[in-house]
Amino acid sequence: MKSVAILLTVHNRKEKTYKCLNSVYKNIEKITEYDFDVYLTDDGSTDGTYTMVKENFSKVKVIKGNGNLFWCRGMYVAWKEACNTKDYDYYIWLNDDVELFDESLENGIKLCNKVNNYAIITGAFRSKKNGDLTYGAKFIDDKKVGPNGKLQEIQIFFGNFIVVPNNVVKKIGIIDPTYKHAYGDNDYSLRALKNNIKVYLMPEYVGYCEAHSYTEKYMDPKQSVKNRFKALYSPVYTPHDAFVYNYRYFSLFKALRIVLQLHIITLFPRLKNKK
Incomplete structure:
Protein backbone atom coordinates (compact mmCIF):
# COMPACT_ATOMS: atom_id res chain seq x y z
CA MET A 1 0.00 0.00 0.00
CA LYS A 2 1.32 3.43 -0.92
CA SER A 3 1.91 5.91 1.90
CA VAL A 4 1.15 9.61 2.29
CA ALA A 5 2.50 12.12 4.82
CA ILE A 6 0.36 15.20 5.49
CA LEU A 7 2.38 18.16 6.80
CA LEU A 8 1.20 21.19 8.81
CA THR A 9 2.65 23.83 11.07
CA VAL A 10 0.37 25.66 13.52
CA HIS A 11 0.46 28.43 16.09
CA ASN A 12 -2.41 29.60 18.30
CA ARG A 13 -5.27 28.92 15.90
CA LYS A 14 -6.92 26.13 17.86
CA GLU A 15 -10.39 26.40 16.33
CA LYS A 16 -9.09 26.65 12.76
CA THR A 17 -6.66 23.80 13.38
CA TYR A 18 -9.54 21.64 14.64
CA LYS A 19 -11.68 22.35 11.56
CA CYS A 20 -8.75 21.66 9.26
CA LEU A 21 -7.83 18.34 10.87
CA ASN A 22 -11.47 17.33 11.03
CA SER A 23 -11.79 17.85 7.26
CA VAL A 24 -8.53 15.94 6.71
CA TYR A 25 -9.74 12.87 8.58
CA LYS A 26 -13.13 12.98 6.84
CA ASN A 27 -11.16 12.66 3.60
CA ILE A 28 -8.90 9.92 4.94
CA GLU A 29 -11.80 7.80 6.20
CA LYS A 30 -13.05 7.37 2.63
CA ILE A 31 -9.68 6.32 1.16
CA THR A 32 -8.67 2.68 1.39
CA GLU A 33 -5.83 2.40 -1.12
CA TYR A 34 -3.40 4.70 0.70
CA ASP A 35 -1.93 4.76 4.20
CA PHE A 36 -1.87 8.26 5.78
CA ASP A 37 0.20 9.81 8.56
CA VAL A 38 -0.22 13.41 9.73
CA TYR A 39 2.81 15.38 10.96
CA LEU A 40 2.06 18.65 12.74
CA THR A 41 4.57 21.15 14.07
CA ASP A 42 3.01 23.01 17.00
CA ASP A 43 5.25 26.06 17.15
CA GLY A 44 4.85 27.13 20.75
CA SER A 45 1.06 27.48 20.86
CA THR A 46 -0.30 28.80 24.17
CA ASP A 47 -4.03 28.49 23.42
CA GLY A 48 -4.39 24.77 24.11
CA THR A 49 -3.76 23.63 20.53
CA TYR A 50 -1.51 20.77 21.62
CA THR A 51 -4.08 19.38 24.07
CA MET A 52 -6.89 19.77 21.53
CA VAL A 53 -4.95 17.82 18.90
CA LYS A 54 -4.02 15.05 21.32
CA GLU A 55 -7.59 14.69 22.62
CA ASN A 56 -9.34 14.78 19.25
CA PHE A 57 -6.78 13.48 16.75
CA SER A 58 -4.62 11.07 18.71
CA LYS A 59 -2.94 9.64 15.59
CA VAL A 60 -1.37 12.97 14.65
CA LYS A 61 2.39 13.00 15.15
CA VAL A 62 3.05 16.31 16.92
CA ILE A 63 6.47 17.96 16.89
CA LYS A 64 6.80 20.75 19.43
CA GLY A 65 8.49 24.03 18.54
CA ASN A 66 9.44 26.91 20.83
CA GLY A 67 7.60 29.63 18.90
CA ASN A 68 10.61 30.70 16.82
CA LEU A 69 10.13 28.44 13.80
CA PHE A 70 7.29 30.26 12.04
CA TRP A 71 5.63 28.79 8.93
CA CYS A 72 8.46 27.81 6.62
CA ARG A 73 10.81 26.39 9.23
CA GLY A 74 7.88 24.71 10.95
CA MET A 75 7.03 22.97 7.67
CA TYR A 76 10.68 22.02 7.27
CA VAL A 77 10.69 20.40 10.71
CA ALA A 78 7.50 18.43 9.98
CA TRP A 79 8.77 17.34 6.56
CA LYS A 80 12.17 16.34 7.93
CA GLU A 81 10.51 14.27 10.64
CA ALA A 82 8.35 12.53 8.04
CA CYS A 83 11.35 11.76 5.84
CA ASN A 84 13.27 10.37 8.80
CA THR A 85 10.31 8.13 9.68
CA LYS A 86 9.49 6.60 6.30
CA ASP A 87 10.14 6.95 2.59
CA TYR A 88 6.62 8.16 1.76
CA ASP A 89 5.20 8.03 -1.76
CA TYR A 90 3.54 11.44 -1.39
CA TYR A 91 3.92 14.50 0.83
CA ILE A 92 0.96 16.88 1.16
CA TRP A 93 1.30 20.37 2.58
CA LEU A 94 -1.68 21.99 4.27
CA ASN A 95 -2.27 25.31 5.97
CA ASP A 96 -4.28 24.91 9.14
CA ASP A 97 -6.77 27.61 8.14
CA VAL A 98 -8.23 25.51 5.31
CA GLU A 99 -11.23 23.19 5.31
CA LEU A 100 -10.99 20.53 2.62
CA PHE A 101 -13.90 19.38 0.52
CA ASP A 102 -14.61 15.66 0.46
CA GLU A 103 -12.30 13.71 -1.86
CA SER A 104 -9.81 16.59 -2.28
CA LEU A 105 -6.93 14.51 -0.93
CA GLU A 106 -7.76 11.57 -3.17
CA ASN A 107 -8.23 13.78 -6.22
CA GLY A 108 -4.87 15.47 -5.67
CA ILE A 109 -3.08 12.12 -5.50
CA LYS A 110 -4.94 10.81 -8.56
CA LEU A 111 -3.79 13.84 -10.54
CA CYS A 112 -0.21 13.12 -9.48
CA ASN A 113 -0.66 9.63 -10.90
CA LYS A 114 -2.02 11.14 -14.10
CA VAL A 115 1.20 13.11 -14.63
CA ASN A 116 3.37 10.06 -13.82
CA ASN A 117 4.18 11.26 -10.28
CA TYR A 118 6.73 13.70 -11.64
CA ALA A 119 4.99 17.05 -11.11
CA ILE A 120 3.61 19.08 -8.23
CA ILE A 121 -0.15 19.47 -7.82
CA THR A 122 -1.69 22.47 -6.04
CA GLY A 123 -5.29 23.27 -5.18
CA ALA A 124 -7.28 26.51 -5.00
CA PHE A 125 -9.60 27.73 -2.25
CA ARG A 126 -12.64 29.93 -2.13
CA SER A 127 -14.37 31.97 0.54
CA LYS A 128 -17.16 30.32 2.48
CA LYS A 129 -18.76 33.77 2.79
CA ASN A 130 -19.12 34.70 -0.89
CA GLY A 131 -17.59 31.87 -2.93
CA ASP A 132 -14.83 34.05 -4.39
CA LEU A 133 -11.33 32.77 -5.14
CA THR A 134 -9.06 33.45 -2.16
CA TYR A 135 -5.95 31.35 -2.79
CA GLY A 136 -5.01 29.65 -6.03
CA ALA A 137 -1.81 30.10 -7.99
CA LYS A 138 -0.13 32.72 -10.14
CA PHE A 139 2.38 33.36 -12.88
CA ILE A 140 5.70 35.17 -12.50
CA ASP A 141 4.05 38.38 -13.72
CA ASP A 142 1.71 38.11 -10.67
CA LYS A 143 -1.34 37.21 -12.78
CA LYS A 144 -3.62 35.18 -10.49
CA VAL A 145 -5.03 31.84 -11.59
CA GLY A 146 -8.15 30.03 -10.37
CA PRO A 147 -9.77 26.71 -11.34
CA ASN A 148 -11.32 26.48 -14.82
CA GLY A 149 -12.37 22.82 -14.93
CA LYS A 150 -9.09 21.72 -16.49
CA LEU A 151 -5.63 20.85 -15.20
CA GLN A 152 -3.67 24.09 -15.66
CA GLU A 153 0.07 24.49 -15.84
CA ILE A 154 1.12 27.34 -13.54
CA GLN A 155 4.36 28.80 -12.17
CA ILE A 156 3.98 29.88 -8.54
CA PHE A 157 1.85 28.27 -5.84
CA PHE A 158 0.98 29.08 -2.24
CA GLY A 159 1.38 26.55 0.56
CA ASN A 160 -2.32 25.99 1.32
CA PHE A 161 -2.61 22.60 -0.43
CA ILE A 162 0.31 21.01 -2.26
CA VAL A 163 0.84 17.39 -3.33
CA VAL A 164 4.50 16.49 -3.84
CA PRO A 165 5.33 12.98 -5.06
CA ASN A 166 8.48 11.31 -3.74
CA ASN A 167 10.06 11.43 -7.20
CA VAL A 168 10.08 15.21 -6.96
CA VAL A 169 11.53 15.18 -3.43
CA LYS A 170 14.37 12.94 -4.61
CA LYS A 171 15.10 15.45 -7.36
CA ILE A 172 14.87 18.81 -5.57
CA GLY A 173 14.68 18.05 -1.84
CA ILE A 174 12.27 19.57 0.66
CA ILE A 175 11.27 23.11 1.62
CA ASP A 176 14.22 25.44 2.31
CA PRO A 177 14.68 26.57 5.96
CA THR A 178 16.71 29.55 4.76
CA TYR A 179 13.36 31.32 4.89
CA LYS A 180 11.65 31.67 8.26
CA HIS A 181 8.04 32.38 7.36
CA ALA A 182 7.27 33.71 3.88
CA TYR A 183 8.67 32.75 0.45
CA GLY A 184 9.27 29.06 1.18
CA ASP A 185 6.25 27.97 -0.87
CA ASN A 186 7.02 30.30 -3.80
CA ASP A 187 10.67 29.22 -3.70
CA TYR A 188 9.74 25.54 -3.91
CA SER A 189 7.55 26.06 -6.98
CA LEU A 190 10.24 27.99 -8.84
CA ARG A 191 12.89 25.48 -7.78
CA ALA A 192 10.75 22.78 -9.35
CA LEU A 193 10.41 24.70 -12.61
CA LYS A 194 14.16 25.35 -12.63
CA ASN A 195 14.62 21.57 -12.53
CA ASN A 196 12.13 20.93 -15.35
CA ILE A 197 9.39 19.74 -13.00
CA LYS A 198 5.97 21.06 -13.93
CA VAL A 199 3.47 22.55 -11.50
CA TYR A 200 -0.29 22.18 -12.03
CA LEU A 201 -3.43 23.72 -10.54
CA MET A 202 -6.29 21.28 -9.95
CA PRO A 203 -9.43 21.71 -12.11
CA GLU A 204 -11.82 22.35 -9.21
CA TYR A 205 -11.69 24.09 -5.83
CA VAL A 206 -10.40 21.86 -3.03
CA GLY A 207 -11.86 23.66 -0.02
CA TYR A 208 -12.63 26.82 1.89
CA CYS A 209 -10.10 29.36 3.13
CA GLU A 210 -10.70 33.00 3.93
CA ALA A 211 -8.32 35.62 2.57
CA HIS A 212 -6.06 37.47 4.98
CA SER A 213 -7.31 41.04 4.91
CA TYR A 214 -5.02 42.76 7.41
CA THR A 215 -2.45 45.41 6.46
CA GLU A 216 1.18 44.50 7.08
Whole structure:
Protein backbone atom coordinates (compact mmCIF):
# COMPACT_ATOMS: atom_id res chain seq x y z
CA MET A 1 0.00 0.00 0.00
CA LYS A 2 1.32 3.43 -0.92
CA SER A 3 1.91 5.91 1.90
CA VAL A 4 1.15 9.61 2.29
CA ALA A 5 2.50 12.12 4.82
CA ILE A 6 0.36 15.20 5.49
CA LEU A 7 2.38 18.16 6.80
CA LEU A 8 1.20 21.19 8.81
CA THR A 9 2.65 23.83 11.07
CA VAL A 10 0.37 25.66 13.52
CA HIS A 11 0.46 28.43 16.09
CA ASN A 12 -2.41 29.60 18.30
CA ARG A 13 -5.27 28.92 15.90
CA LYS A 14 -6.92 26.13 17.86
CA GLU A 15 -10.39 26.40 16.33
CA LYS A 16 -9.09 26.65 12.76
CA THR A 17 -6.66 23.80 13.38
CA TYR A 18 -9.54 21.64 14.64
CA LYS A 19 -11.68 22.35 11.56
CA CYS A 20 -8.75 21.66 9.26
CA LEU A 21 -7.83 18.34 10.87
CA ASN A 22 -11.47 17.33 11.03
CA SER A 23 -11.79 17.85 7.26
CA VAL A 24 -8.53 15.94 6.71
CA TYR A 25 -9.74 12.87 8.58
CA LYS A 26 -13.13 12.98 6.84
CA ASN A 27 -11.16 12.66 3.60
CA ILE A 28 -8.90 9.92 4.94
CA GLU A 29 -11.80 7.80 6.20
CA LYS A 30 -13.05 7.37 2.63
CA ILE A 31 -9.68 6.32 1.16
CA THR A 32 -8.67 2.68 1.39
CA GLU A 33 -5.83 2.40 -1.12
CA TYR A 34 -3.40 4.70 0.70
CA ASP A 35 -1.93 4.76 4.20
CA PHE A 36 -1.87 8.26 5.78
CA ASP A 37 0.20 9.81 8.56
CA VAL A 38 -0.22 13.41 9.73
CA TYR A 39 2.81 15.38 10.96
CA LEU A 40 2.06 18.65 12.74
CA THR A 41 4.57 21.15 14.07
CA ASP A 42 3.01 23.01 17.00
CA ASP A 43 5.25 26.06 17.15
CA GLY A 44 4.85 27.13 20.75
CA SER A 45 1.06 27.48 20.86
CA THR A 46 -0.30 28.80 24.17
CA ASP A 47 -4.03 28.49 23.42
CA GLY A 48 -4.39 24.77 24.11
CA THR A 49 -3.76 23.63 20.53
CA TYR A 50 -1.51 20.77 21.62
CA THR A 51 -4.08 19.38 24.07
CA MET A 52 -6.89 19.77 21.53
CA VAL A 53 -4.95 17.82 18.90
CA LYS A 54 -4.02 15.05 21.32
CA GLU A 55 -7.59 14.69 22.62
CA ASN A 56 -9.34 14.78 19.25
CA PHE A 57 -6.78 13.48 16.75
CA SER A 58 -4.62 11.07 18.71
CA LYS A 59 -2.94 9.64 15.59
CA VAL A 60 -1.37 12.97 14.65
CA LYS A 61 2.39 13.00 15.15
CA VAL A 62 3.05 16.31 16.92
CA ILE A 63 6.47 17.96 16.89
CA LYS A 64 6.80 20.75 19.43
CA GLY A 65 8.49 24.03 18.54
CA ASN A 66 9.44 26.91 20.83
CA GLY A 67 7.60 29.63 18.90
CA ASN A 68 10.61 30.70 16.82
CA LEU A 69 10.13 28.44 13.80
CA PHE A 70 7.29 30.26 12.04
CA TRP A 71 5.63 28.79 8.93
CA CYS A 72 8.46 27.81 6.62
CA ARG A 73 10.81 26.39 9.23
CA GLY A 74 7.88 24.71 10.95
CA MET A 75 7.03 22.97 7.67
CA TYR A 76 10.68 22.02 7.27
CA VAL A 77 10.69 20.40 10.71
CA ALA A 78 7.50 18.43 9.98
CA TRP A 79 8.77 17.34 6.56
CA LYS A 80 12.17 16.34 7.93
CA GLU A 81 10.51 14.27 10.64
CA ALA A 82 8.35 12.53 8.04
CA CYS A 83 11.35 11.76 5.84
CA ASN A 84 13.27 10.37 8.80
CA THR A 85 10.31 8.13 9.68
CA LYS A 86 9.49 6.60 6.30
CA ASP A 87 10.14 6.95 2.59
CA TYR A 88 6.62 8.16 1.76
CA ASP A 89 5.20 8.03 -1.76
CA TYR A 90 3.54 11.44 -1.39
CA TYR A 91 3.92 14.50 0.83
CA ILE A 92 0.96 16.88 1.16
CA TRP A 93 1.30 20.37 2.58
CA LEU A 94 -1.68 21.99 4.27
CA ASN A 95 -2.27 25.31 5.97
CA ASP A 96 -4.28 24.91 9.14
CA ASP A 97 -6.77 27.61 8.14
CA VAL A 98 -8.23 25.51 5.31
CA GLU A 99 -11.23 23.19 5.31
CA LEU A 100 -10.99 20.53 2.62
CA PHE A 101 -13.90 19.38 0.52
CA ASP A 102 -14.61 15.66 0.46
CA GLU A 103 -12.30 13.71 -1.86
CA SER A 104 -9.81 16.59 -2.28
CA LEU A 105 -6.93 14.51 -0.93
CA GLU A 106 -7.76 11.57 -3.17
CA ASN A 107 -8.23 13.78 -6.22
CA GLY A 108 -4.87 15.47 -5.67
CA ILE A 109 -3.08 12.12 -5.50
CA LYS A 110 -4.94 10.81 -8.56
CA LEU A 111 -3.79 13.84 -10.54
CA CYS A 112 -0.21 13.12 -9.48
CA ASN A 113 -0.66 9.63 -10.90
CA LYS A 114 -2.02 11.14 -14.10
CA VAL A 115 1.20 13.11 -14.63
CA ASN A 116 3.37 10.06 -13.82
CA ASN A 117 4.18 11.26 -10.28
CA TYR A 118 6.73 13.70 -11.64
CA ALA A 119 4.99 17.05 -11.11
CA ILE A 120 3.61 19.08 -8.23
CA ILE A 121 -0.15 19.47 -7.82
CA THR A 122 -1.69 22.47 -6.04
CA GLY A 123 -5.29 23.27 -5.18
CA ALA A 124 -7.28 26.51 -5.00
CA PHE A 125 -9.60 27.73 -2.25
CA ARG A 126 -12.64 29.93 -2.13
CA SER A 127 -14.37 31.97 0.54
CA LYS A 128 -17.16 30.32 2.48
CA LYS A 129 -18.76 33.77 2.79
CA ASN A 130 -19.12 34.70 -0.89
CA GLY A 131 -17.59 31.87 -2.93
CA ASP A 132 -14.83 34.05 -4.39
CA LEU A 133 -11.33 32.77 -5.14
CA THR A 134 -9.06 33.45 -2.16
CA TYR A 135 -5.95 31.35 -2.79
CA GLY A 136 -5.01 29.65 -6.03
CA ALA A 137 -1.81 30.10 -7.99
CA LYS A 138 -0.13 32.72 -10.14
CA PHE A 139 2.38 33.36 -12.88
CA ILE A 140 5.70 35.17 -12.50
CA ASP A 141 4.05 38.38 -13.72
CA ASP A 142 1.71 38.11 -10.67
CA LYS A 143 -1.34 37.21 -12.78
CA LYS A 144 -3.62 35.18 -10.49
CA VAL A 145 -5.03 31.84 -11.59
CA GLY A 146 -8.15 30.03 -10.37
CA PRO A 147 -9.77 26.71 -11.34
CA ASN A 148 -11.32 26.48 -14.82
CA GLY A 149 -12.37 22.82 -14.93
CA LYS A 150 -9.09 21.72 -16.49
CA LEU A 151 -5.63 20.85 -15.20
CA GLN A 152 -3.67 24.09 -15.66
CA GLU A 153 0.07 24.49 -15.84
CA ILE A 154 1.12 27.34 -13.54
CA GLN A 155 4.36 28.80 -12.17
CA ILE A 156 3.98 29.88 -8.54
CA PHE A 157 1.85 28.27 -5.84
CA PHE A 158 0.98 29.08 -2.24
CA GLY A 159 1.38 26.55 0.56
CA ASN A 160 -2.32 25.99 1.32
CA PHE A 161 -2.61 22.60 -0.43
CA ILE A 162 0.31 21.01 -2.26
CA VAL A 163 0.84 17.39 -3.33
CA VAL A 164 4.50 16.49 -3.84
CA PRO A 165 5.33 12.98 -5.06
CA ASN A 166 8.48 11.31 -3.74
CA ASN A 167 10.06 11.43 -7.20
CA VAL A 168 10.08 15.21 -6.96
CA VAL A 169 11.53 15.18 -3.43
CA LYS A 170 14.37 12.94 -4.61
CA LYS A 171 15.10 15.45 -7.36
CA ILE A 172 14.87 18.81 -5.57
CA GLY A 173 14.68 18.05 -1.84
CA ILE A 174 12.27 19.57 0.66
CA ILE A 175 11.27 23.11 1.62
CA ASP A 176 14.22 25.44 2.31
CA PRO A 177 14.68 26.57 5.96
CA THR A 178 16.71 29.55 4.76
CA TYR A 179 13.36 31.32 4.89
CA LYS A 180 11.65 31.67 8.26
CA HIS A 181 8.04 32.38 7.36
CA ALA A 182 7.27 33.71 3.88
CA TYR A 183 8.67 32.75 0.45
CA GLY A 184 9.27 29.06 1.18
CA ASP A 185 6.25 27.97 -0.87
CA ASN A 186 7.02 30.30 -3.80
CA ASP A 187 10.67 29.22 -3.70
CA TYR A 188 9.74 25.54 -3.91
CA SER A 189 7.55 26.06 -6.98
CA LEU A 190 10.24 27.99 -8.84
CA ARG A 191 12.89 25.48 -7.78
CA ALA A 192 10.75 22.78 -9.35
CA LEU A 193 10.41 24.70 -12.61
CA LYS A 194 14.16 25.35 -12.63
CA ASN A 195 14.62 21.57 -12.53
CA ASN A 196 12.13 20.93 -15.35
CA ILE A 197 9.39 19.74 -13.00
CA LYS A 198 5.97 21.06 -13.93
CA VAL A 199 3.47 22.55 -11.50
CA TYR A 200 -0.29 22.18 -12.03
CA LEU A 201 -3.43 23.72 -10.54
CA MET A 202 -6.29 21.28 -9.95
CA PRO A 203 -9.43 21.71 -12.11
CA GLU A 204 -11.82 22.35 -9.21
CA TYR A 205 -11.69 24.09 -5.83
CA VAL A 206 -10.40 21.86 -3.03
CA GLY A 207 -11.86 23.66 -0.02
CA TYR A 208 -12.63 26.82 1.89
CA CYS A 209 -10.10 29.36 3.13
CA GLU A 210 -10.70 33.00 3.93
CA ALA A 211 -8.32 35.62 2.57
CA HIS A 212 -6.06 37.47 4.98
CA SER A 213 -7.31 41.04 4.91
CA TYR A 214 -5.02 42.76 7.41
CA THR A 215 -2.45 45.41 6.46
CA GLU A 216 1.18 44.50 7.08
CA LYS A 217 2.43 46.56 10.01
CA TYR A 218 5.51 47.75 8.14
CA MET A 219 3.24 49.65 5.68
CA ASP A 220 0.63 50.81 8.18
CA PRO A 221 0.79 54.62 8.59
CA LYS A 222 -0.99 54.30 11.95
CA GLN A 223 2.12 52.63 13.35
CA SER A 224 5.17 54.58 14.50
CA VAL A 225 8.30 54.49 12.33
CA LYS A 226 10.00 52.41 15.00
CA ASN A 227 7.19 49.84 15.05
CA ARG A 228 7.08 49.72 11.25
CA PHE A 229 10.78 48.89 11.03
CA LYS A 230 10.40 46.38 13.84
CA ALA A 231 7.67 44.68 11.81
CA LEU A 232 9.74 44.80 8.61
CA TYR A 233 12.61 42.98 10.30
CA SER A 234 10.43 40.48 12.12
CA PRO A 235 10.66 36.83 11.03
CA VAL A 236 7.24 37.10 9.38
CA TYR A 237 8.50 39.45 6.69
CA THR A 238 12.22 40.20 6.46
CA PRO A 239 14.26 42.01 3.78
CA HIS A 240 16.80 39.18 3.97
CA ASP A 241 14.30 36.60 2.77
CA ALA A 242 12.96 38.96 0.10
CA PHE A 243 16.51 39.49 -1.16
CA VAL A 244 17.38 35.78 -1.24
CA TYR A 245 14.20 34.85 -3.11
CA ASN A 246 14.46 37.56 -5.75
CA TYR A 247 18.20 37.08 -6.25
CA ARG A 248 17.81 33.32 -6.71
CA TYR A 249 15.05 33.43 -9.29
CA PHE A 250 15.21 36.85 -10.91
CA SER A 251 18.27 39.11 -10.65
CA LEU A 252 20.58 40.97 -8.29
CA PHE A 253 19.06 44.22 -9.56
CA LYS A 254 15.52 43.14 -8.71
CA ALA A 255 16.59 41.83 -5.29
CA LEU A 256 18.22 45.17 -4.43
CA ARG A 257 15.25 47.11 -5.84
CA ILE A 258 12.75 45.12 -3.76
CA VAL A 259 14.74 45.63 -0.55
CA LEU A 260 15.04 49.36 -1.27
CA GLN A 261 11.31 49.60 -1.94
CA LEU A 262 10.53 47.84 1.33
CA HIS A 263 12.54 50.41 3.26
CA ILE A 264 11.02 53.36 1.38
CA ILE A 265 7.49 52.04 2.01
CA THR A 266 8.33 51.54 5.68
CA LEU A 267 9.48 55.16 5.92
CA PHE A 268 6.67 56.56 3.78
CA PRO A 269 3.75 54.08 3.91
CA ARG A 270 1.31 56.55 2.33
CA LEU A 271 3.22 56.17 -0.94
CA LYS A 272 2.11 52.53 -1.06
CA ASN A 273 -1.47 53.43 -0.18
CA LYS A 274 -1.66 55.91 -3.08
CA LYS A 275 -0.99 53.19 -5.67
